[in-house]
Amino acid sequence: MTLGAAPIRGKLMKMLLTTSGIVLLFTCSALFAYEYLTFRQAVVRQVNTLGAAIASNSTAALAFDNPDDARSVLAAFKADPHIVAAALYDRAGDLFAAYPEGLPTSSVPSAPGATGHRFEQSHVIAFEPVMEGGKQLGTLFVKSDLTEMQQRFELYLLVMGIVVVVSAAIAYFLANQQQGQISRPILELADTARAVSDRQDYGVRARPADTLELAVLTDAFNHMLTQIQQSEARLHGQMSRLSLLQQITHAIGERQDLPSIFQVVLRSVEDNLPIDFGCICLYNTTTLTLSVSTVGAVSQGMSSALGLAENTVVPVDQNGMSRCMQGHLVYEPDIRDVPFPFPQQLAAGGLCSLVIAPLIVENKVFGAFIAARRRERSFTSGDCEFLQQLSQHVALASHQAQLHNALQTAYDDLRQSQQTVMQQERLRALGQMASGIAHDINNAISPIALYTESLLEREPDLSPRTRSSLTTIQRAIDDVAGTVARMREFYRQREPQLTLALVDINRIVEQVLELTHAKWYDLAQQQGIAIELRTEFAADLPRIMGAEGEIRDALTNLIFNAVDAMPGGGTLTLRTRVVRGTAEEQSVRIEVSDTGIGMDEETRRRCIEPFFTTKGERGTGLGLAMVYGMIQRHSAEFEIDSVVGHGTTMHIIFPAYTQAFLATMRLPAAQIAPRRLRMLLIDDDPLIIKALEDALSVDGHLITSASGGQAGIDAFTAAHGTGNAFAVVFTDLGMPRVDGRKVADSVKRLSPQTKVILLTGWGQRMLAEDDIPPHVDRVLSKPPRLHEIRVALRELTS
Amino acid sequence: MGVLTRRAVLLATAMLLAGSAGAAPSEYQVKAVFLFNFSRFVEWPDSAFASPEAPFVIGVFGYDPFGEQLEEATRGETVNGRPLVIRRLRDAGEAGDCQILFMHRSEEGRIGSVLTALDHRSTLTVSDLDAAGQRGVMIALATQDNRIRLRVNVNSARAARLTISSKLLRSAEIIDAPATQGGD
Numbered sequence: 001m002t003l004g005a006a007p008i009r010g011k012l013m014k015m016l017l018t019t020s021g022i023v024l025l026f027t028c029s030a031l032f033a034y035e036y037l038t039f040r041q042a043v044v045r046q047v048n049t050l051g052a053a054i055a056s057n058s059t060a061a062l063a064f065d066n067p068d069d070a071r072s073v074l075a076a077f078k079a080d081p082h083i084v085a086a087a088l089y090d091r092a093g094d095l096f097a098a099y100p101e102g103l104p105t106s107s108v109p110s111a112p113g114a115t116g117h118r119f120e121q122s123h124v125i126a127f128e129p130v131m132e133g134g135k136q137l138g139t140l141f142v143k144s145d146l147t148e149m150q151q152r153f154e155l156y157l158l159v160m161g162i163v164v165v166v167s168a169a170i171a172y173f174l175a176n177q178q179q180g181q182i183s184r185p186i187l188e189l190a191d192t193a194r195a196v197s198d199r200q201d202y203g204v205r206a207r208p209a210d211t212l213e214l215a216v217l218t219d220a221f222n223h224m225l226t227q228i229q230q231s232e233a234r235l236h237g238q239m240s241r242l243s244l245l246q247q248i249t250h251a252i253g254e255r256q257d258l259p260s261i262f263q264v265v266l267r268s269v270e271d272n273l274p275i276d277f278g279c280i281c282l283y284n285t286t287t288l289t290l291s292v293s294t295v296g297a298v299s300q301g302m303s304s305a306l307g308l309a310e311n312t313v314v315p316v317d318q319n320g321m322s323r324c325m326q327g328h329l330v331y332e333p334d335i336r337d338v339p340f341p342f343p344q345q346l347a348a349g350g351l352c353s354l355v356i357a358p359l360i361v362e363n364k365v366f367g368a369f370i371a372a373r374r375r376e377r378s379f380t381s382g383d384c385e386f387l388q389q390l391s392q393h394v395a396l397a398s399h400q401a402q403l404h405n406a407l408q409t410a411y412d413d414l415r416q417s418q419q420t421v422m423q424q425e426r427l428r429a430l431g432q433m434a435s436g437i438a439h440d441i442n443n444a445i446s447p448i449a450l451y452t453e454s455l456l457e458r459e460p461d462l463s464p465r466t467r468s469s470l471t472t473i474q475r476a477i478d479d480v481a482g483t484v485a486r487m488r489e490f491y492r493q494r495e496p497q498l499t500l501a502l503v504d505i506n507r508i509v510e511q512v513l514e515l516t517h518a519k520w521y522d523l524a525q526q527q528g529i530a531i532e533l534r535t536e537f538a539a540d541l542p543r544i545m546g547a548e549g550e551i552r553d554a555l556t557n558l559i560f561n562a563v564d565a566m567p568g569g570g571t572l573t574l575r576t577r578v579v580r581g582t583a584e585e586q587s588v589r590i591e592v593s594d595t596g597i598g599m600d601e602e603t604r605r606r607c608i609e610p611f612f613t614t615k616g617e618r619g620t621g622l623g624l625a626m627v628y629g630m631i632q633r634h635s636a637e638f639e640i641d642s643v644v645g646h647g648t649t650m651h652i653i654f655p656a657y658t659q660a661f662l663a664t665m666r667l668p669a670a671q672i673a674p675r676r677l678r679m680l681l682i683d684d685d686p687l688i689i690k691a692l693e694d695a696l697s698v699d700g701h702l703i704t705s706a707s708g709g710q711a712g713i714d715a716f717t718a719a720h721g722t723g724n725a726f727a728v729v730f731t732d733l734g735m736p737r738v739d740g741r742k743v744a745d746s747v748k749r750l751s752p753q754t755k756v757i758l759l760t761g762w763g764q765r766m767l768a769e770d771d772i773p774p775h776v777d778r779v780l781s782k783p784p785r786l787h788e789i790r791v792a793l794r795e796l797t798s
Numbered sequence: 799m800g801v802l803t804r805r806a807v808l809l810a811t812a813m814l815l816a817g818s819a820g821a822a823p824s825e826y827q828v829k830a831v832f833l834f835n836f837s838r839f840v841e842w843p844d845s846a847f848a849s850p851e852a853p854f855v856i857g858v859f860g861y862d863p864f865g866e867q868l869e870e871a872t873r874g875e876t877v878n879g880r881p882l883v884i885r886r887l888r889d890a891g892e893a894g895d896c897q898i899l900f901m902h903r904s905e906e907g908r909i910g911s912v913l914t915a916l917d918h919r920s921t922l923t924v925s926d927l928d929a930a931g932q933r934g935v936m937i938a939l940a941t942q943d944n945r946i947r948l949r950v951n952v953n954s955a956r957a958a959r960l961t962i963s964s965k966l967l968r969s970a971e972i973i974d975a976p977a978t979q980g981g982d
Contacts (some may be wrong), residue, residue, distance in 0.1 A: 060965035063835040064948055065828065133838040515843040 009183050016175035017168070024167050026158045035156060041150050042514060043082075043124055044117050047144050050080060051128035055140040057133035057377055058088055062096060070097035077142070085124070096138060099651040112139035122146050185209035187222055190309070202229035234382065241386040246273045248390060253399040254284030256404045261397050265390065266296030271373065273383065277302050277351055277372040280394070281314065283325060283365055290314045290368060301763060314342060321356055326366050329388045330356040334376040347420055355384055357391035363400040369394065439486035439734070439761030442782035447691035449477045449783040454695050457786070482549030499712060503546040505588055507538045507574055512555040513574065520563045520572055529569040536575040542656040544588050550630040551639040557623040558650050564594030564600065564615060565648060579653065585657035593649040599642040607640070620697040627652075631732035678724065681705040682743055683732040683759070688782075693729065695786055709738025713746045720750050727797065733760035741773045748775035755796040759784055826864050828946055829926060829939055830871035833900055836922060836937065839966035842897055843959045845922035846879075857896030859887045860905035860913060864937040892901040900940035901935070909935060917973040918977070931973035936960070938973070953977045974978045 054073055070088050077083040077099050086099035087108040098108055117126035121440045128140040129310035142166070186204070192206040205222050208216045214722040248268045254259045262280040269278055277299040280292035292312045295303040314324050321342060324330045335343035346354060351372040361365035369391045373379065379387075452474045456467065513520075524531045562572050573593040574663050580586050599614075600606060606612045608628040611621035631652060633636045639651040679701050683689050689705045696703055704719070704726070706712035712731060719725050729747050733740035744756040772779055778792045804964045833856055844979075854877035858864065872882050877897075885896060890912045893899050899916075903910055903926050913923065923935045930938035931951040936958070938949040948970035955962050958979040 056969075057965065060839060060969040063838065064966070064969050065946065066948075066969040073968075135838070508819060574895065 004113070008186060009179055011178035012183055013175050014448070016179060020175070021085060021168065024164055024171075028164065032128055032153070032156060032160070034524065035152070036149075040124070040678075041120070043144060043146065043149065044087070046080070047083075047117060047124060047126045047142050048128070049085065051086075051140050051142045052144075053436045054086070054129040054459065055128045058140065059130055059137050061089055062088065062130055062137040065090075071099065071101065073097075073098035075101075077172045082144045082148050083142060084145045084148075085141075086643070087141040088143065090567045091136065091138055093139070108143075112141060112716065121148075131462075152319040157552060160763065166357050181211060182214065183211075185211065185214040185218060187220060192221070192225075196228075198223065202232050203442075207280065229296045236381050237380070239395065241273075241382060244485075245386060245390055245393065247272075249353060249393045250398075252394065255397075256401045258398055261293035261401060263297070265369075265394050266299070268296060269387075269390070271297040271370075273386070274373045275375045277306070277346075277349075277370075279303065279370050280359070280367060281370060282367045283316070283359075285364075287313075288325075290316055291366070296706070302798055306351075307345060321368065321788070324356040324358050324687060325359055325707035327358050327363075327365055329358065329378060329384060329391075330354075331384050335372075335380070346372055350374055355387050357380050357507060359391050359395040361395050366395070366397070369393050370498050422667045426611070431443055434484075439782075441484050442761040443685055443688060445477050445480055446783035447687045448473070448658070449481070450695045450786065451476060451693040453786050454698060458698055477783065479549050482547070483553065485781075500545045500547060502543045503548050503551060504541070505541050505551075505590060506541050508548060508551050509535070509537070509555060509574055509576060509590065512552050512559065515552070516556055516559045519560055524569070529567070531563060532571045534571060535571040536573070536577075538577040541576055541578060541588060542586055543633075544573045544654040546634050546654065546655050547630075550633070554627040554630045554652070555590070555592070557610055557627050561623060562592055562594035562596065562648070562650075563582055563596045565598075567596075567703065570595035570647070578656070581779065588656050590652045590654075591649055593647065595647040598648055599647050600642040604640055604642050607636070618771070639694050675793075676700045677727045677793065677797060678702045679704070679730060680712060680716055680719070680726040680750045681730045681738075682709060682715075683730075684708050685732070688732070688759075692784065696789070709735045709740070709743045713738065716747055716754075717750060725751065726754060727792065728755045728757060730757050730759055733758050740776075744773060744775040757792055757796070802807075807860070809955055824867075825941075825946075827867050827871070827974060829900075830864050830868040832939060832946065833898055833924060834872045834875060834882075835869065836898055836924065836966075837882075838972055839963035840922055840955075841961040841963075842922075843920050845959075848895075852880065853883040854878070855883045855885055855892065856898045857885045857887045857900070859890070859893060859899055859901045860908060861902040862886055863902050865934075893921060894919045896921050897925060898922045901925040901930075903930075909933050912927045916958075918959075920958050920960055922958070923954070932975045934975070934977055937964075937970070940971075949973050951975050 019093050029227060042413050056227055057076070058073040061067070061073055074086050074088065074097055077086050083099075085103060085107055088096040088114045090096040093107060093111045095108065095110065098105065109180045113125075115126055115128050115129055116611050121126075121476050122605040123143055123144045123145050125141070128142065129136045130138040130140055149251075192204055196202060201226055205225060206218045209218045212546050218619075246276070247516055248265055249444065251264045251268065255261045257262060259301050266278045266280065269275055275296075279292050279299060280294045282293045290313070292303075292308050292310050292314070295308065308314070313452045314320055314321075320331065320588060332343060334352055335354045336347045336352060337343070338347075343354060351374055352377050354370070358365045359369060366368075369387060371387055392409070452470050455462070456474065457471050462470070479685040506721070513533070520531050520533065559572070559574075564571070571594070575589075575590070575591040575593070577591075578586055578590050603614060608624045609621075610624075610625040613621035620765040628638060630636075636655070637651075637653040638647065642648040679696065680698075681689050681692055681703055682705075683692075684707060686707060693705055704715060706715045708729070712729070714724060716729060729743070731743040735743075740758050740760070744758065747754055747756050756775060758773070758776045758779045759782060760779060761782045777796055780788055780792060802962050837854060837856075848948075856868070856872065857943070858868065872884065877881050879968065886891075887893060887896070887899070890908065893912050895917050897920070899912070899921050900977075901912060901923070905925075906927055907927060909930065910933070916923070916974045924939065925935045926939040926941075927933070927935070928938060928940040928949075931949045934951065935953050936951050936954045937949075940947045940949050948966070949972075950962060950967060950970045951973045952962065952967070952979045953975065
C-alpha cells in the first residue's frame with residue numbers, strides 16, 4: 001500500500017459510513033416516529049378500552065346512584081399506573097365519583113367534556129359516555145399520563161444509540177472489508193501498472209476483478225497491456241530484423257562476387273529470420289526463365305528433392321512468378337492452394353508458405369529471392385517487408401559487384417593496354433635504335449655486297465674455293481641485311497614487305513644445321529655435354545613460298561633454344577614431313593625437338609611474348625617473338641608441345657606451294673641488258689660511291705659522283721643543258737645540310753624528265769609507310785643489289 | 799283532569815329545574831327512576847309475557863307514593879321494544895300480570911299474600927321496606943346514610959327465573975334469605 005492509495009480507501013470508507021449512517025438515522029427516525037404514533041394510538045386505545053370497560057361496569061352504580069360502587073369500579077384503574085385520574089359524571093353532568101380516592105375535585109373537570117380523547121401536554125384525556133340499554137347514564141372521564149411513552153422513548157433512544165454505535169462499528173468493519181473489493185483491484189491495477197513500467201515487462205497481467213465495472217477496467221487495462229506487448233513484440237521483431245538487415249548489408253558490402261554475396265545472404269536469412277528453404281535465382285530476360293544461382297547452405301539438402309539444385313532453370317510465365325518479374329513481392333500464405341506447377345513443386349517438398357522477392361536494379365528485375373517455410377501462413381507482414389528490403393540491398397550489392405567486376409575488367413584491360421603500349425614504346429625505342437644501327441650496317445655492308453656480287457658475276461676465273469667463299473659471304477650479307485631489316489620491324493605492327501620465293505625446306509634445315517654447328521656441337525663439347533643430333537627429312541617434301549632468310553633465322557633460334565634447354569645433354573631432333581589435307585591443300589611441317597627441361601603451362605603460354613625469357617640476363621626475350629613474327633608473315637602455324645622434365649617440341653607448319661600460289665607469286669626479273677646511261681651519284685659516304693661507281697661502270701653506264709647533296713645539285717646544275725646532262729640521279733637520303741629530298745627537288749625543278757632514285761638505309765621503312773618523298777621516282781634500300789638497280793633502271797628508262 | 803295535567807307539567811318543570819340546578823330530587827323521584835332502571839339490569843323469561851306484543855308492565859300495589867313521578871320517569875321509554883305501562887293494583891291476584899311490582903312499605907301486611915299470589919311467577923318484586931328481602935321480596939330499597947341502597951334476595955329472583963345483572967348485584971347488597979317467607 002502506498003500513500004497515494006490512501007485517499008480512495010478513505011473516500012470509500014467515508015462514503016460507505018456516511019451512507020450507512022444516513023440510512024441508520026432515517027431508519028431510527030422512522031422507527032421513532034412510528035413508535036411515537038403507534039404508542040399514542042395504543043395509549044388512546046388503552047384508555048378507550050379501559051374507559052369502555054369501566055364505563056360499562058359503572059352503569060349500575062350510576063343507574064342506582066351508588067357512588068361507593070362507582071368508586072370501587074373506578075378503582076379498577078389501579079391496574080394501569082399511568083391512569084392518573086378518572087371520574088364519573090351522572091346524567092346531569094355532576095361529578096358522581098372520582099379516582100383515585102382523595103383526589104381533590106379540582107384535579108378533574110367539573111363537568112364532562114365532548115366525547116373522545118385529546119392530548120394535553122404530557123397527558124391524554126378521554127370522555128366516554130356510560131350507556132346502558134341505549135341510554136346514556138353518565139360520562140366517564142379518564143386521564144392518563146404519557147410518562148410511559150417518555151420512558152419508552154428514553155429506552156428507545158438508549159437502544160438506538162447502542163444500535164447506532166454497534167451498527168457504525170459493524171459498518172466500519174464491513175466497509176473496511178468491502179471497500180477492498182473496489183480499492184483492491186484498483187490498487188492492484190496501479191501495482192501492475194507500476195510493475196510494468198518498472199520492469200518494462202508487458203507480460204504482467206492484472207488479476208481479474210469480480211466487480212463488473214472494475215472487471216471492465218481491468219480487462220481494458222489488460223487489453224491495453226496486450227496491445228503494448230504486441231506492439232513491443234512487433235517493435236522488437238522489427239528491430240531484430242533491422243539489425244539482421246544491417247548485419248547482412250555489412251557482410252555483403254565486403255564481398256564483390258555474386259555467389260559469395262548470395263551465399264552470405266542466404267545463410268544469414270536461413271539462420272536468423274529463419275526460413276526453411278531459400279535460394280536466389282537470376283532472371284534471363286530473353287528466355288524468360290529463372291536459373292537457380294545459389295541455394296542456401298541449410299537448404300541444400302532440400303533443394304535437390306525440390307528439383308531446385310543450382311543451375312536449374314525454372315520457366316517464369318506459367319508458375320505465378322510473373323508478378324514477381326514485374327517487380328512485385330509475391331507472398332503465398334499457403335502454396336498448396338496455388339495451382340501453378342512451381343508452387344506445387346515446393347508444396348510437394350513439404351513447404352507451405354512462400355515469398356518471392358524481386359531483385360531490381362534500375363527498374364529492371366534481374367533475379368528473385370525465394371524464401372519458403374514449412375508452416376503455412378508463417379510470414380508476417382514484417383517478414384515480407386524485411387525480405388523486400390533485403391532484396392533491394394542484395395540487388396544493389398549485386399549491381400555494385402557487377403559494376404566492380406566491370407570496373408576491374410576495364411582496369412585490367414587498361415593495364416594490359418598500358419603494358420602493351422609500354423612494350424610498344426620500348427619496341428619503338430629499340431626499333432629506332434635498331435633502325436639507326438641498321439642504317440649504319442646497311443651502309444657498311446653495301447660495298448661488301450656490291451663487290452661480292454660483282455666479283456661472282458664478272459670474274460669467271462675464280463677458283464671454286466674462292467667462289468664458294470664468296471657465295472657464303474654473299475649469303476651472309478643477305479642474311480645480315482635481312483636481319484637488319486627485321487630488326488626494324490619490331491617497332492611497328494605492320495606486316496613487313498616480304499620477298500617470297502620458292503623455298504626447299506630440307507635444304508634450309510641443312511643450311512641452318514651447318515650455320516649452328518658451332519652451337520650444338522662445338523660449344524657443347526667444350527662444356528662437356530653430349531648432344532646427339534637426329535634428322536628425319538621427308539624425301540618428297542614440296543616446296544613452299546617463303547623468305548629463306550627469315551626461315552633460317554627462325555630455325556636458328558629454335559635450335560639455340562633447344563640446346564639451351566638441355567644443359568645436361570640430350571637429343572636434338574629435326575624432322576620435316578608432309579601433312580596432307582584435302583587434295584589441293586598440303587602443308588609442310590618442321591619439328592624441332594629436345595629432351596630438355598620442358599616448359600610449364602605459364603611459360604608455354606607466354607614464351608612467344610616479346611621480352612619474355614627464361615634465360616635471365618643471357619636472353620633477350622626476342623627469339624621466339626621473332627620466330628612467331630616470321631610464322632605470322634608466312635601464314636604458317638606454330639605449335640608447342642612441352643612436358644616439364646621431358647622436353648619440348650616446336651612445330652612450324654607452312655602451307656605447301658600449290659598452283660593457287662602461282663598467281664600471287666612475283667616472277668623474278670629477267671636478265672635484260674641495260675642501256676648505257678649518264679648517271680649522277682650523290683652520297684656522303686665515299687665507300688658507297690666507290691662501290692656503286694665500280695658496279696654500275698661495269699654495266700657500261702657513265703658515272704659522275706658528288707660527295708654530299710649540295711655538291712650533287714651543283715654538279716647536276718652544271719651539267720644541265722649541256723650534252724652531258726644526267727638521265728638518272730642516284731642520291732642518298734640522309735646527308736648533312738642538303739638531304740636527298742632537297743636534291744630530288746632541285747633536280748626535278750631543273751629537269752622533270754630526269755629520274756631520281758633514292759638510296760637509303762631506311763628504304764624499306766619508307767616504302768612500307770608510303771613515305772616516298774615527292775620528285776623521287778624510286779626508292780632502293782641499302783645495301784643495294786645490282787639486280788634491283790638494274791630492274792629499276794630498266795623500268796624507269798625503258 | 800285539567801288541573802292534574804297542569805300540575806304534572808309544573809312538577810316536571812320543577813324537576814328539570816331542580817335537576818339542572820343540582821337540587822336533590824325527592825325520594826320517590828329517585829325510586830321511580832330506580833324502578834325503571836331495574837328493567838335494564840334484569841332479564842325476564844318469555845313466559846313472563848302473555849304474548850310477544852304484550853307491554854312491559856310496572857305495577858304499584860296498594861298505596862301509590864309516586865303520584866305522577868313514575869309516569870314522568872318512564873315517559874317515552876320502552877323495554878326491549880315493548881311499550882311500557884304503569885298499573886296501580888288493588889288486588890294481589892293482579893300482581894302476576896306485572897313484570898315489576900312495587901309495594902310501598904305501608905303495605906307490609908300484604909306483602910305475604912302478594913308473594914303467595916305470585917307463586918314464583920316471573921315478576922320482579924320491589925319494596926321500600928328495609929326488611930323486605932327477608933320477607934321474600936326480591937329487591938328491597940333501603941334507605942341508608944340518606945341514600946337508597948338495594949338489597950337483593952337472589953334466591954327469590956332465581957326462583958322466579960329472573961336473571962339479575964351482575965352489575966346490579968355489584969351495586970347491591972345480597973340477602974341470602976329463603977325465596978318466600980314461609981307460610982304467610
